[in-house]
Amino acid sequence: MNITLSNGAKEIMSLLESNNRKAYAVGGCIRDQIMGKEPFDFDITTDATADEMLEIFSSYRVLTTGIKHGTVAVFADNEIFECTTFRVDGEYTDSRHPDSVTFSRNLRDDLSRRDYTVNALCYNEKDGLIDLFGGIDDIKGKTIRCIGEAEKRFTEDALRILRGLRFASSLGFTVEAKTANAMLCCAPLLQNISKERITEEFRKMLIGKNTGYVLEGFLPVLKAVIPDFEIQKNYIDEFSSSAEDFEYRMSLLIKHNPHNEALLTALRLPKKVCESISQLSAMEAPENKIELKKMLGAFKEENVVKYLTCSGNTDALRWYGEIKSGGECYQLSQLAVTGKDILSLGVESHKIGGILNRLLDDVINEKTENTKEELIKAIRSFS
Ligand code: ATP
Ligand code: MG
Numbered sequence: 001m002n003i004t005l006s007n008g009a010k011e012i013m014s015l016l017e018s019n020n021r022k023a024y025a026v027g028g029c030i031r032d033q034i035m036g037k038e039p040f041d042f043d044i045t046t047d048a049t050a051d052e053m054l055e056i057f058s059s060y061r062v063l064t065t066g067i068k069h070g071t072v073a074v075f076a077d078n079e080i081f082e083c084t085t086f087r088v089d090g091e092y093t094d095s096r097h098p099d100s101v102t103f104s105r106n107l108r109d110d111l112s113r114r115d116y117t118v119n120a121l122c123y124n125e126k127d128g129l130i131d132l133f134g135g136i137d138d139i140k141g142k143t144i145r146c147i148g149e150a151e152k153r154f155t156e157d158a159l160r161i162l163r164g165l166r167f168a169s170s171l172g173f174t175v176e177a178k179t180a181n182a183m184l185c186c187a188p189l190l191q192n193i194s195k196e197r198i199t200e201e202f203r204k205m206l207i208g209k210n211t212g213y214v215l216e217g218f219l220p221v222l223k224a225v226i227p228d229f230e231i232q233k234n235y236i237d238e239f240s241s242s243a244e245d246f247e248y249r250m251s252l253l254i255k256h257n258p259h260n261e262a263l264l265t266a267l268r269l270p271k272k273v274c275e276s277i278s279q280l281s282a283m284e285a286p287e288n289k290i291e292l293k294k295m296l297g298a299f300k301e302e303n304v305v306k307y308l309t310c311s312g313n314t315d316a317l318r319w320y321g322e323i324k325s326g327g328e329c330y331q332l333s334q335l336a337v338t339g340k341d342i343l344s345l346g347v348e349s350h351k352i353g354g355i356l357n358r359l360l361d362d363v364i365n366e367k368t369e370n371t372k373e374e375l376i377k378a379i380r381s382f383s
Contacts, residue, residue: 008077024122086110092156150182158189162201169208212240243310251280293330
């Protein structure tokens with residue numbers, strides 16, 4: 001199994017090692033490489049304390065915001081590396097944060113506190129790949145399995161439940177039976193987790209390739225975070241094969257079940273994202289170019305394009321291309337007359353808005369050509 005380290009990770013790990021400290025790349029970067037995927041970033045775990053790291057990396061740019069938890073973020077080779085001291089988490093009383101963390105010089109301690117076997121693999125050039133909990137077998141068997149006793153681990157930190165479902169969905173894995181049962185039993189503890197963290201994990205879960213598996217088997221977990229959440233079993237397959245886009249999939253959930261609009265308040269989403277989801281859920285496939293122009297007038301253009309792209313509507317995308325390249329009119333600003341032009345015809349100002357909309361309608365419906373001459377003729381015919 002070939003694991004490679006980025007140049008920055010090599011540099012940081014060698015520097016720690018030359019100071020007689022241990023250092024390993026750990027977590028997602030190893031899991032992803034074993035799965036044949038490019039790692040997203042390299043997290044480093046070390047027996048160096050934060051103070052020792054600050055000394056060792058004194059000539060580097062560092063961020064110390066995570067120092068209480070033993071994390072020093074080091075910039076090297078234009079990348080940022082989170083380097084964290086081996087640690088054991090203390091007691092948990094709030095289902096999310098350990099009351100204290102204890103630092104350790106022992107790698108096993110650090111790997112044991114991690115959530116899933118597939119996330120507890122680590123590597124350095126000297127020791128090679130270290131797999132204390134059967135993570136490689138679980139990657140091969142596409143299994144999400146808790147390290148230690150699942151119920152205890154979820155009682156400590158309930159966010160792990162959603163993380164596990166997110167990994168199952170995004171990696172295309174299934175959850176081992178004991179872990180799955182504990183997820184369902186401990187679901188009510190998710191009420192202690194912040195909306196922000198829930199939103200982030202739910203978002204990643206929803207766009208994963210195995211989202212259908214999660215929706216089908218773990219509805220009680222989702223209901224614990226989003227009370228009115230509902231999806232019918234016979235709809236799940238269709239949903240799972242839809243485009244892996246968060247806003248689009250959210251809109252499908254709402255379209256499918258109007259109750260699910262409660263998702264928008266249960267999650268902490270930016271206003272713009274909520275607006276896009278609402279618009280997408282109100283859209284229907286246009287039957288022809290005229291209908292498409294009406295859609296472009298009624299909704300934000302980028303949302304219409306997203307809808308057509310995600311729903312794979314190649315006909316409508318072709319019409320859209322023609323509309324754009326031909327400069328065809330679908331919004332007020334493209335009309336060949338302005339409010340001012342209409343005013344100069346002696347029309348009372350309060351009537352102008354209505355007239356412009358009527359002109360746009362006529363142009364879109366191909367009743368009138370979008371030339372100044374034709375539009376003025378049309379205005380005269382209105383009165
Ligand atoms: P991603 O590809 O999403 O970054 P990742 O596995 O790197 O996946 P991170 O959230 O970056 O996930 O966390 C890094 C590592 O820290 C994890 O692989 C896991 O070992 C450990 N970890 C993170 N959150 C928890 C948690 N809540 N409980 C236990 N271990 C955790
Ligand atoms: Mg990561």
